[in-house]
Amino acid sequence: MSILTPTHLRCEYLENPPGIDVREPRFSWWIECDDAGRKNVSQKAYQIVVTRGPRQNVWDSGKVRSDETTHIRYEGKPLESTECYDWKVRVWDEKDVSSAWSAPAHWGMGLLRRLEWKANWIGQTLDTPWSETASPPAPILRKVFTLDQEVKRAVIYVSALGVYELHLNGQRIGDHILAPEWTDYTKRVQYQAFDVTEVLQKGENAIGAMLAQGWYSGRIGLAFNQRGGGFRGVYGRLMRFIAQMHIELADGTKQVIATDPTWRYTDEGPIRGADLLDGETYDARREIPGWDRTGFDDSAWKIVHKCSGPTLVFQRNEPIRITRRLEPIALTEPRPGTWVFDLGQNMVGWVRMKLRGKAGTEVRFRFSEVLTEDGTLYRENLRIPPLTPEGAMQEDRYTCKGGGIEIFEPHFTYHGFRYVEVTGLPRRPALDDLTGCVFHSAAEEGGEWETSSDLLNRIMTAIQWTLRGNLHSTPTDCPQRDERLGWMGDIQVFSQTACFQLGMGAFFTKWLRDVRDAQTEDGRFPDFAPQPFDPNMRFSANAGWADAGVIVPWRVYVNYGDKRLIEENFEAGTRWIEFVLRHNPNLLWENHNGSTAFVYGDWLNGDTFVGLTGWPKTGGQVPMEIYATAFFAYSTQTLARMAGVLGKEAEAARYDVLARKIRKAFNAAFVSKTGKIKGDTQAGYALALNFDLLPAKLRAVAARHMVAALKPCKGSMSTGIQSTVRMMLELSRYGESEAAYRLINQTTMPSWGYMVENGGTTVWERWDGWVAGRGFQNPGMNSFNHYAIGAVGEWMWRVITGLNPDEAAPGWKHFFVRPIPGGGLSWARGEYHSIHGPIRVEWRIEKGEFKLDVTVPCNTTATVELPGKGGRAIRIGSGVHHFELAHKGTTNQ
Numbered sequence: 001m002s003i004l005t006p007t008h009l010r011c012e013y014l015e016n017p018p019g020i021d022v023r024e025p026r027f028s029w030w031i032e033c034d035d036a037g038r039k040n041v042s043q044k045a046y047q048i049v050v051t052r053g054p055r056q057n058v059w060d061s062g063k064v065r066s067d068e069t070t071h072i073r074y075e076g077k078p079l080e081s082t083e084c085y086d087w088k089v090r091v092w093d094e095k096d097v098s099s100a101w102s103a104p105a106h107w108g109m110g111l112l113r114r115l116e117w118k119a120n121w122i123g124q125t126l127d128t129p130w131s132e133t134a135s136p137p138a139p140i141l142r143k144v145f146t147l148d149q150e151v152k153r154a155v156i157y158v159s160a161l162g163v164y165e166l167h168l169n170g171q172r173i174g175d176h177i178l179a180p181e182w183t184d185y186t187k188r189v190q191y192q193a194f195d196v197t198e199v200l201q202k203g204e205n206a207i208g209a210m211l212a213q214g215w216y217s218g219r220i221g222l223a224f225n226q227r228g229g230g231f232r233g234v235y236g237r238l239m240r241f242i243a244q245m246h247i248e249l250a251d252g253t254k255q256v257i258a259t260d261p262t263w264r265y266t267d268e269g270p271i272r273g274a275d276l277l278d279g280e281t282y283d284a285r286r287e288i289p290g291w292d293r294t295g296f297d298d299s300a301w302k303i304v305h306k307c308s309g310p311t312l313v314f315q316r317n318e319p320i321r322i323t324r325r326l327e328p329i330a331l332t333e334p335r336p337g338t339w340v341f342d343l344g345q346n347m348v349g350w351v352r353m354k355l356r357g358k359a360g361t362e363v364r365f366r367f368s369e370v371l372t373e374d375g376t377l378y379r380e381n382l383r384i385p386p387l388t389p390e391g392a393m394q395e396d397r398y399t400c401k402g403g404g405i406e407i408f409e410p411h412f413t414y415h416g417f418r419y420v421e422v423t424g425l426p427r428r429p430a431l432d433d434l435t436g437c438v439f440h441s442a443a444e445e446g447g448e449w450e451t452s453s454d455l456l457n458r459i460m461t462a463i464q465w466t467l468r469g470n471l472h473s474t475p476t477d478c479p480q481r482d483e484r485l486g487w488m489g490d491i492q493v494f495s496q497t498a499c500f501q502l503g504m505g506a507f508f509t510k511w512l513r514d515v516r517d518a519q520t521e522d523g524r525f526p527d528f529a530p531q532p533f534d535p536n537m538r539f540s541a542n543a544g545w546a547d548a549g550v551i552v553p554w555r556v557y558v559n560y561g562d563k564r565l566i567e568e569n570f571e572a573g574t575r576w577i578e579f580v581l582r583h584n585p586n587l588l589w590e591n592h593n594g595s596t597a598f599v600y601g602d603w604l605n606g607d608t609f610v611g612l613t614g615w616p617k618t619g620g621q622v623p624m625e626i627y628a629t630a631f632f633a634y635s636t637q638t639l640a641r642m643a644g645v646l647g648k649e650a651e652a653a654r655y656d657v658l659a660r661k662i663r664k665a666f667n668a669a670f671v672s673k674t675g676k677i678k679g680d681t682q683a684g685y686a687l688a689l690n691f692d693l694l695p696a697k698l699r700a701v702a703a704r705h706m707v708a709a710l711k712p713c714k715g716s717m718s719t720g721i722q723s724t725v726r727m728m729l730e731l732s733r734y735g736e737s738e739a740a741y742r743l744i745n746q747t748t749m750p751s752w753g754y755m756v757e758n759g760g761t762t763v764w765e766r767w768d769g770w771v772a773g774r775g776f777q778n779p780g781m782n783s784f785n786h787y788a789i790g791a792v793g794e795w796m797w798r799v800i801t802g803l804n805p806d807e808a809a810p811g812w813k814h815f816f817v818r819p820i821p822g823g824g825l826s827w828a829r830g831e832y833h834s835i836h837g838p839i840r841v842e843w844r845i846e847k848g849e850f851k852l853d854v855t856v857p858c859n860t861t862a863t864v865e866l867p868g869k870g871g872r873a874i875r876i877g878s879g880v881h882h883f884e885l886a887h888k889g890t891t892n893q
């Protein structure tokens with residue numbers, strides 16, 4: 001008899017989260033079967049048991065007849081702040097045979113009510129000097145407290161306006177980097193929770209923290225002052241800190257230790273300045289040994305100032321943490337005493353370095369993504385002087401204290417780089433003195449993708465690195481120059497690719513709240529979120545960017561089956577659509593955004609490149625009103641679908657009808673009887689097809705026009721970031737996969753292959769980031785780590801490995817496997833960690849046969865469509881399935 005086991009238990013997407021502030025958290029699990037040969041396992045019922053501590057029962061769901069394993073809502077006794085709960089689950093299979101109980105999982109509750117925060121926000125005194133142009137020393141705060149018994153359990157809830165590192169009894173607590181991360185601090189700030197039971201002791205204990213400005217009062221992208229230079233203090237000026245520790249002592253008594261006006265602080269610590277964009281300056285001579293321990297004399301430190309702060313919410317996404325460490329692959333000395341380490345991969349994070357020098361020796365670290373021809377760093381694309389007064393300096397400085405080996409590793413910054421220049425060292429470093437620490441919002445990893453083509457594998461690897469490099473609390477456009485903003489248009493088009501690579505549910509739950517926080521009263525979604533500037537002036541309501549407020553929640557729903565997320569975002573979506581409608585009552589989105597000045601359109605399309613050597617004379621810009629109306633129709637239709645999911649019939653009907661009318665207006669205004677779309681651009685067809693805007697009878701012919709539109713561009717793309725992957729998908733949908741394969745296999749500009757063949761280990765912002773003979777593009781806009789055009793990853797997953805979610809059975813409860821081999825590939829495989837469990841697809845062409853293996857997780861089903869005309873569609877249940885098919889076009893038939 002085979003055995004089923006519920007595994008991979010998650011609460012609100014997270015593994016054993018410590019501080020949930022959702023009153024009815026939701027549970028998900030996978031079902032694993034120990035017999036690989038068993039098929040069609042389904043769940044007939046489940047039972048969840050939740051206990052407070054190990055014993056006190058707070059919820060026993062009983063045997064619930066249901067095949068659901070995702071987002072099951074807690075329905076027990078009211079959950080209490082700061083308590084810890086254990087949960088386990090068992091399931092019954094299709095024959096009503098019960099599994100064993102899962103291994104227990106747990107979660108901790110955070111503080112559910114505002115009044116439960118007894119702690120005060122504390123910070124520097126109001127006379128602390130402030131500069132708009134320089135980052136100040138990092139304040140260090142501390143306090144000693146006494147416990148008169150051993151500790152049974154202790155949890156601390158912490159946050160800052162700024163970024164913090166928490167210490168207790170000489171130890172750094174947790175592995176979070178740049179906590180509490182970025183939100184709209186005028187509305188809310190996140191707190192983190194840590195179990196500190198093991199760190200506390202009977203008697204005296206010391207707690208302390210270091211702070212830096214981070215996103216709160218440090219520099220953030222596009223915040224320029226009148227000189228065009230960096231601007232600090234967008235949200236506020238002085239940093240603040242808050243912490244509240246709940247301790248249960250051995251005899252059961254409870255004690256709370258909280259920040260209050262008796263804490264002390266100093267600005268005299270070793271971090272002399274720290275900024276996300278500019279880097280960190282550390283003077284080891286100023287280290288304060290014992291500052292985070294008892295027995296330290298802090299009587300000379302200042303008394304903190306008590307202040308106020310915004311609403312505190314528990315951090316919903318995975319923290320930023322180090323996920324990889326890279327060893328350099330080369331060390332050069334392009335100029336005497338200038339050492340350049342090559343990490344072999346464009347990465348995001350910082351470096352750790354072992355070094356030695358006399359007290360006062362200053363070692364300087366500078367970072368870049370690429371090198372110039374003479375082997376020195378190319379840093380102009382950081383937009384540093386003379387291009388702008390500031391830019392992102394990405395420069396760390398370390399002053400040695402002397403007397404032996406020292407370790408430099410920053411605390412409160414991050415850089416985008418492959419190359420590290422180190423100067424000021426007294427002697428030649430060794431290759432392994434330096435390590436690249438890669439960090440990002442550590443969403444669960446799971447996606448693996450590989451084919452027989454080395455080129456395609458390198459493209460996919462670059463896409464994966466680009467995603468990792470741009471998940472820092474928000475989905476950023478780039479991680480290096482002075483921008484690093486949650487640009488909505490980029491993630492809107494990249495969101496499905498992201499979901500294939502990482503578990504994005506928690507991340508998007510957090511970020512979509514940032515999006516809603518940034519929505520204006522009149523319904524405009526921002527162009528990026530968080531959006532700290534005046535949205536009435538700029539940065540809102542752009543087609544394709546603002547639409548992420550509708551499209552991303554829908555993507556998350558399709559991939560994770562998360563209905564509550566749809567509930568949370570639906571109303572905001574309606575306000576957005578009504579805004580566009582109000583300004584465009586004739587249903588063509590011509591008055592593009594009501595009020596703001598920026599219009600991006602199908603950003604970085606062929607128009608950008610006309611005139612460039614080798615680029616065809618034709619541009620590619622789809623007329624703006626076509627582009628924008630296409631998004632209007634699609635978002636409206638998506639909203640109608642959301643209403644349907646929520647059972648809101650009136651709204652579903654309203655937006656369904658509206659979407660139909662917009663499509664009608666679109667066709668009447670822009671589409672000829674022969675299926676030609678005004679402008680005859682690749683992008684126009686791609687968007688119209690991908691958004692299902694055309695009447696059924698014109699679709700195939702429009703697809704042919706799209707293929708024809710490749711010709712004037714010598715068979716290449718002239719599409720921008722919003723239409724490139726959509727064109728790839730539509731080529732494949734309409735039987736033109738070979739054209740798509742030609743594009744993905746191309747190695748001349750414009751192509752993904754061109755990037756990786758020219759040294760790209762991440763996706764570039766633009767096709768012509770670097771061109772032989774001309775060199776680098778305009779440094780004002782030339783990032784080498786920008787995922788938008790990496791959205792082709794979606795096509796690679798959907799078409800090459802054939803994995804497609806089913807919108808009607810979200811969360812991959814049912815999915816499609818429809819690989820379309822081509823482009824000379826002899827095999828491909830993909831593993832995708834769905835919320836129901838790992839899905840595997842592997843195909844190979846061998847001796848004239850197409851062989852396909854598909855692994856379907858327990859309690860899900862799939863429809864397999866084998867390639868070729870008239871390919872059969874076969875419905876399968878869980879288990880490992882094998883298919884074979886004679887394959888035309890191979891020699892060994």
Ligand code: BGC
Pocket residue numbers: 477478483487489490600603786788
């Ligand atoms: C960003 C893009 C963004 C764009 C708006 C750029 O500066 O880097 O990725 O979407 O502005 O068009």
